[in-house]
Amino acid sequence: MKEVLYGVEKVGRILTGHRPTGPRHLGHLVGTLNTWARLQDEYDCFFLVADLHVLTTDYTHPQRIRENILAVLLDWLGAGLDPERSTFVLQSAVPEHAELSVLLAMLVTVARAARNPTYKEQVRELGLSPSVGLLAYPVLQAADILVYKADAVPVGQDQLPHLEITREIARAFNRLYGTTFPEPQPILSAVPRLAGTDGRTMHTSYGNTIPLSADPEEIERKVLAMVTDPARVHPSDRGHPEVCLAFAYHHAFNAGAVAAVEERCRRGEIGCVPCKRGLAQVLAERLQPFRRAREEWQGREGELWELLHVGSRRARALARATLAEVRTKMGLVSWERRD
Numbered sequence: 001m002k003e004v005l006y007g008v009e010k011v012g013r014i015l016t017g018h019r020p021t022g023p024r025h026l027g028h029l030v031g032t033l034n035t036w037a038r039l040q041d042e043y044d045c046f047f048l049v050a051d052l053h054v055l056t057t058d059y060t061h062p063q064r065i066r067e068n069i070l071a072v073l074l075d076w077l078g079a080g081l082d083p084e085r086s087t088f089v090l091q092s093a094v095p096e097h098a099e100l101s102v103l104l105a106m107l108v109t110v111a112r113a114a115r116n117p118t119y120k121e122q123v124r125e126l127g128l129s130p131s132v133g134l135l136a137y138p139v140l141q142a143a144d145i146l147v148y149k150a151d152a153v154p155v156g157q158d159q160l161p162h163l164e165i166t167r168e169i170a171r172a173f174n175r176l177y178g179t180t181f182p183e184p185q186p187i188l189s190a191v192p193r194l195a196g197t198d199g200r201t202m203h204t205s206y207g208n209t210i211p212l213s214a215d216p217e218e219i220e221r222k223v224l225a226m227v228t229d230p231a232r233v234h235p236s237d238r239g240h241p242e243v244c245l246a247f248a249y250h251h252a253f254n255a256g257a258v259a260a261v262e263e264r265c266r267r268g269e270i271g272c273v274p275c276k277r278g279l280a281q282v283l284a285e286r287l288q289p290f291r292r293a294r295e296e297w298q299g300r301e302g303e304l305w306e307l308l309h310v311g312s313r314r315a316r317a318l319a320r321a322t323l324a325e326v327r328t329k330m331g332l333v334s335w336e337r338r339d
């Protein structure tokens, strides 16, 4: 059913978010932020700053979380996520996320949680004994989505298994206690993943990302270091853009000129340095809103927190209603809360 929010008819509710692990980079822009900004026109969007999720892998550096939350917020604002039209939520400010997660955990076997591909990957990467918190990560993720009865979740192909656990939990709950949660549908992103500037998987810890807040000098330095077609020695050599990383970036960010770049490269009419300088310029222009957001919000930290606080309050009202329903259906006593 369509709902009217902020004066606009919406087709459903979306929950999505980022872990506040630091400033966002080009991979986030291509993979999520561009899509989220568009979805705001159609959906009632809840954008979650998932600070509890950070603790599942990095509970030893609590001092970083606050500054990373602000960095994420600034990049969201730069990307056009609009707190006037959408709801920005701080996960830990809505304790119902954690409460629902505990309740839903009763419906998930340890074996099922351990089959989660992210869990396996994290265990491999961390090389540590995984915590119960990490094992329960997908259940908390399910609670994040179900606590707002979200209809849809924007995901990449590789994130489908995560959403499937949420859908399984929703089905199990509905079967046991009566229809309560919608089974959230994936909104699949067709955008291919962008490799890091060194050609490896893009990851902040590899130092191969371009932050959205990067200035033109940093952008140019990183772009000029990108690997290109190794068969090209002279600018007049015929190139093979399909093996060139800089070309993949042209594809992602320079759609209007990508055909011309390809043609000139194949004919040996452009050298790699000017080609990459052109790309750096396009990226510098594309990232200007992110630098502007930082300038605009400079020294207004209190207002940023307020913005998150207001969104979290609105979210909490919905979350409480869901929890009241869940608690009753699961046979728990509910006294009215005054806080």
Ligand code: SF4
Pocket (backbone or CB within 6 Å): 228, 229, 232, 239, 240, 241, 244, 245, 246, 247, 261, 265, 266, 270, 271, 272, 273, 275, 276
């Ligand atoms: S000319 Fe451009 S697209 Fe062609 S190999 Fe060099 S950097 Fe890549």
